[in-house]
Amino acid sequence: MKKSVKIIIAVIACVLVIGGVIGGYVGYELTYHPSKWLVEGDDALEDIPYEEEVENLPLMANTWQEALPQTEIYTLIKNHFDAPLPEGKTEKKAIVIGYDGCRVDTFRLIETSKRSAIKTLVDMGGQAVFSYAGGVMYPEENIQATSTAPGWCSMLIGRWANEIGVTNNGQPKPVEPKTLLLSLVEEGKADKSAFYVSWDGHFSKKDATYINEKHYAKDNGVNTVFRRALFDPGTKFNIISDLKKEDCSDFIFSTLEYTDHEGHSTGFTPMNIKYVSAFRNAEDAGMDIIETVTARKTYDTEDWLILITTDHGGYGGGHGGPTFEERMTFIVSNKPILQK
Ligand SMILES: [Zn+2]
Numbered sequence: 001m002k003k004s005v006k007i008i009i010a011v012i013a014c015v016l017v018i019g020g021v022i023g024g025y026v027g028y029e030l031t032y033h034p035s036k037w038l039v040e041g042d043d044a045l046e047d048i049p050y051e052e053e054v055e056n057l058p059l060m061a062n063t064w065q066e067a068l069p070q071t072e073i074y075t076l077i078k079n080h081f082d083a084p085l086p087e088g089k090t091e092k093k094a095i096v097i098g099y100d101g102c103r104v105d106t107f108r109l110i111e112t113s114k115r116s117a118i119k120t121l122v123d124m125g126g127q128a129v130f131s132y133a134g135g136v137m138y139p140e141e142n143i144q145a146t147s148t149a150p151g152w153c154s155m156l157i158g159r160w161a162n163e164i165g166v167t168n169n170g171q172p173k174p175v176e177p178k179t180l181l182l183s184l185v186e187e188g189k190a191d192k193s194a195f196y197v198s199w200d201g202h203f204s205k206k207d208a209t210y211i212n213e214k215h216y217a218k219d220n221g222v223n224t225v226f227r228r229a230l231f232d233p234g235t236k237f238n239i240i241s242d243l244k245k246e247d248c249s250d251f252i253f254s255t256l257e258y259t260d261h262e263g264h265s266t267g268f269t270p271m272n273i274k275y276v277s278a279f280r281n282a283e284d285a286g287m288d289i290i291e292t293v294t295a296r297k298t299y300d301t302e303d304w305l306i307l308i309t310t311d312h313g314g315y316g317g318g319h320g321g322p323t324f325e326e327r328m329t330f331i332v333s334n335k336p337i338l339q340k
Helices: 003-032 050-055 072-082 104-112 117-123 148-157 180-186 211-219 232-243 258-266 273-294
Strands: 091-099 127-132 193-197 224-228 251-256 302-309 328-333
Touching: 050 104, 072 091, 072 148, 072 180, 072 302, 072 328, 091 232, 091 273, 104 117, 104 273, 104 328, 117 127, 117 273, 117 302, 117 328, 148 180, 180 193, 180 211, 180 224, 180 251, 193 232, 211 224, 224 232, 232 251, 232 273, 251 273, 258 273, 273 302
Parallel strands: 091 251, 091 302, 193 224, 193 251
Antiparallel strands: 127 328, 302 328
16 A cells, blocks of 8 residues: 555544544533533532531422332332322323432522422422432441442332342343333233433343343333433433324333433532533423423323432442432422322
């Protein structure tokens, strides 16, 4: 090969690599650091101890000492589908919008929100409550890692995930006990369900948590969609595309990585403006999703349960451990959660 040709190829290769790196960086920044929902004062929150923060959070219908186990999500969904249809309603529907790694003290930011999905659900007649990850209530030492796979799995099976061997990420759960995504469809409570995510640890890798269920669903014709987008805007797009269909999935379970991603990069705390931005972006996506639900032509005749929750909190740049900050979570619903 001529020397000049080699040089041209080398230059083209360099341009492609540099362009790829810059494009990737810009794409990442646009996806995870858009700040259009930030409000004045977001960078100047008063720094108060976490214990004090959770005593004084707005919206909460219980105290942190009365926190519900995160497995309650399963019960709420199961009860919703088992309950008779209210008058005038012809179909049961439910959606979980998961904010991965969202600390409950981000609720300090809601009062000033331009768009808050959490506040919207409470305003629809719902409730926001404290819940906890880790298998037992703080301050008792946790028996389950405050990690992503055990957290979401506990909600989807209604038992602490460590009981079935999902003690951390990268541990495929056995098909049994099945998650609500499969069981609701197999029991005929839902015609179809969908799992929308942007994290590859759910069902996109060999050692992913739900890889066995994904194969089981395919092999047995269970009407459950497992769809992963590369980034959260893609996940939101997948959810909204589904919700815009006349015959949308009856049960949707989704997780958005905004807060977890940013927490790992720059710190899990509302004192961190980038974490604040991530929370506000998750809330904006949540609002887009709720508005798509309520804009459905058949919304008036559908009985919707809409939940927002998180799998764990965070401390410093991580989670998995026993701290109060990692253990406290929340459940927000468009319907009352606590029994009167
Ligand atoms: Zn997580």
